[in-house]
Amino acid sequence: MDRTIGVVSKIVLGVIVVVTLVPALLVIIVSFNPGAYVAFPPTGFSVEQYAKIFDGSTWVNAIQISILIGIACAVTSVVIALPTIYVASRSDWSGRYIGILLACVSILIPVSAYAVALYATLGSYKLLGSVLGVVLSHVLLALPIVVVLLLTGISKVPRDLDLVARTLGASRLNAAFSITLKLLLPSIFVSLIAAFLTSFDEAVFVSFLGGIGITTLPKAVLESVKFGLDPVITAIGGLLIIFNGVLVILRNAVDGRSARKLKKARIHDDG
Secondary structure (H helix, E strand, O other): OHHHHHHHHHHHHHHHHHHHHHHHHHHHHHOOOOOOOOOOOOOOOOOHHHHHHHHOHHHHHHHHHHHHHHHHHHHHHHHHHHHHHHHHHHOOOOOOOHHHHHHOHHHHOOHHHHHHHHHHHHHHOOOOOOHHHHHHHHHHHHHHHHHHHHHHHHHOOOHHHHHHHHHOOOOHHHHHHHHHHHHHHHHHHHHHHHHHHHHHOOOHHHHHHOOOOOOOHHHHHHHHHHOOOOOHHHHHHHHHHHHHHHHHHHHHHHHHHHHHHHHHHHHHHHO
């Protein structure tokens, strides 16, 4: 019975992997097709579509704005989440989990409904069509992910390390920065990547709130599809797949290094 379950699980996993990877591989293959139309199988091999991305200012500006907003969103999300998860995990205050709850509320609301609500809110503060307004909306979207990642990371950091540092004369703030924050750096890095990708791939909020003045890469792709299937989109898709893949590999490498570091910290603490 166990063997049958194991075989079925492997088959299901294999199907999921194939269904996930095949479309991505097809996009990359089609992106090297020359000409003004999307064709499969490709009629030749050319980097023409990739060159077109950087020929005009439309795609370059969209990429630059996406990166700018993504970095701002990632940094802001982590800055907000760090004190929230530290208080929740290290404080004895009875209401310490209220901040966690408030930070994760946005995940319960449908994105389209949330965008409509934010439209009215940001409009009252004259932030519609501004980079700041889009960044704030993306922070609300990324914050639950960052909080969960950091909360998971800090749960693996022994609390006794802080207590030992404080018994040796370190202040609470010094112990937090020199011990907890130092061991939490890999989780912070992973959270930055997750928040950046959440912002970089988001198209609903920027379409509602960005106006005509702010066009991120996902929004530019959607607007391009409205008027026909530009083959340049396949090149952009290929770049995004590779970019996201590199970030995921980097995140996994950091996760593995973090696990080894925390294991050493626990062994040292037990000793």
